[in-house]
Amino acid sequence: MDIKINTYTDESGQDTKWKEFVVSTIICLTKDSEIIEAKLDKAEKNSNKHQKWFKSNNQRRQEYVNQLLDNKVLLESSIYFSKYHNKTDYVSLVTSHIVKAIKSYSSETNLDIKIFIDKVDHKTLAKVKKELKLYRLKVNKIRGVRDESSSLIRLADSICGMIRDLNNPNHPDIYSRLFKKIHEI
DSSP, X not given: OOEEEEEEXXXXXXXXXXXXXXXXXXXXXXXXXXXXXXXXXXXXXXXXXXXXXXXXXHHHHHHHHHHHHHTTGGGGEEEEEEEESSOOOHHHHHHHHHHHHHHXXXXXXXXXXXXXXXXXXXXXXHHHHHHHHTTXXXXXXXXXXXXXXXXXXXXXXXXXXXXHHTTSTTOOHHHHHHHTTSEEO
């Protein structure tokens, strides 16, 4: 029997002219995705966090991270990120990151995978699909989604933003607590 998983991926760094490009993926069992989304929606509401990380002020960001840690939202999912420096091939960077995240999540070969990527146009999505076939993963669905429609995509966005914020020596301590619960690949 196949293990059904969902992946939610976002990236950050095109605005830095690719000096630092961060990709984040959240992976969970398909059956748990709605429960996780509800918990994330509650964490966003309680912290008054805006949909995009960069639009939220530091106090809201810290409260959001605190909500994630206190409500144990991260227990039902796994979070992976990759950092790239001075590399510009979006498709290969995002695709290879997703594959590494899936393989880190499970060594099982009987995975039934749904992949959701933030704000990807149809042309880029077709390129990602083509490249994913090279890895011989059983991908049931791959779709571009807007962060307005998925709190799991917004979590991936927040992880990318937090990873970039960790470059600031004055980052809040709570970011370091969350950082210990995610996996760099």
